[in-house]
Amino acid sequence: MGILEAVDLAKRFGDVQAVDGISLTVGTGEIAGLLGPNGAGKSTTLHMLLGLVTPDSGTVRMFGLDLARHRTEVLSRVNFSASYLGLPGVLHVREVLDAFARLYGLRRPRRRVAEIVDLLDLGALARRKVIELSSGQHTRVQLAKALLNEPRLLILDEPTAALDPDAGDRIRGLLVRVARETGTALLITSHNMREVERMCDRIHFVSAGRIVARGSAAELASDFGVDDLEEVFLKVAREGTVPA
Ligand SMILES: Nc1ncnc2c1ncn2[C@@H]1O[C@H](COP(=O)(O)OP(=O)(O)OP(=O)(O)O)[C@@H](O)[C@H]1O
Ligand SMILES: [Mg+2]
Incomplete structure (x- = not known):
């Protein structure tokens, strides 16, 4: 069964046609990348997949269910992380994770929070207030929150942008492990071409609200007659x- 199937999504904001007919599918355990220049429509696409932005047209199905009609059921199996999402600054990291664990209605919230704190190496930060965190630390807490409900689909808008090379490498490794070991599907955006080459099974290239190319990093480089994804970009x- 396909995890995600989006057909012909479109969204206009005033004069700007942000998304102009994007279709894409993501399968179980697949790591898919959405690439493209600033303003191409990547975040808007993700927001439509999450029901945060209502499409002007097009449909989103997840786990075989229509998002518009089965919103609560569908979204309980999805999670999202992005650096522009805020977390309550006055709470401690563990309090934030406890609150989300309860919000998600997890069966064993304490145990799951402990697992996630361990997985993302947040032990030393558990009693720090969110407002005190560096941006890279904040990113790790966001990812922890996004993994809490063991999502079948994890949507990540530039997940490693604030991370130093070492932390970025660890998080990439962790995300790939989650996808391979649990079958969680990942849909990520990134401006880090090495990261996308390393992580993504399939890449959807967006330009001016449309998909202009897709394939693995190697296929895209070959289609465009260049050496790597950076040159494709x-x-x-x-x-x-667009290749002939
Ligand atoms: N809520 C909004 N109201 C008005 N215009 C918007 C809104 N959200 C996005 N846009 C516009 O839609 C276009 C696509 O924006 P979007 O954020 O999807 O791009 P992006 O591909 O994520 O870019 P980046 O790489 O910079 O994150 C841009 O021109 C942006 O200004
Ligand atoms: Mg964006």
Whole structure:
């Protein structure tokens, strides 16, 4: 069964056609990447998949169910992380995770929070207030929150942007392990081409609200006649080139 199937999504904000007919599928355990220049429509697409933005047209199905009609059931199996999401600053990290664990109605909230604190190495930060965290530490807490409910689909908008190379490497390793070991599907955006090459099974290239190319990193490089994904990106962004 497909985890995610989006068909012909479109969204306009005033004069800006942010998303102009995007279709994509993500399968069990797949790590999919949404790439493209600033303003291409990636975040808007993710927000439509999460029911945060209502599409002008198009449909989203997850786990075989229509998102618009089965919103609560569908979204209970999904989670999302992005650096622009706030967390309550006055709470301690553990209090935040406890609150989300209860919000998600987890069966064993304490045990799951302990597992996640361990998994993301947050022990030393558990009693720190959110407002005191560095941006990289905040990112790790966001990811912890996003993994709490053991989502079948994890949507991550630039998950490693604030992380130092070491922390980024650990988080990439962790996310790949989660996908491979539990079958959780990942849909991520990133401007880090090495990261995308390392992590993503399939890449959907967005430009001006449309998908202009897709495939694995190797397939895209070969289709565009270049050496790597960075060069593919530059071609798409600067020349608007699409392979014949
Ligand atoms: N709520 C909104 N109201 C008005 N315009 C919006 C809104 N959200 C997005 N846009 C516009 O839609 C377009 C797509 O934005 P979006 O955030 O989806 O791009 P993106 O691909 O995520 O870019 P980036 O790489 O910079 O994060 C942009 O022109 C943006 O200004
Ligand atoms: Mg964005």
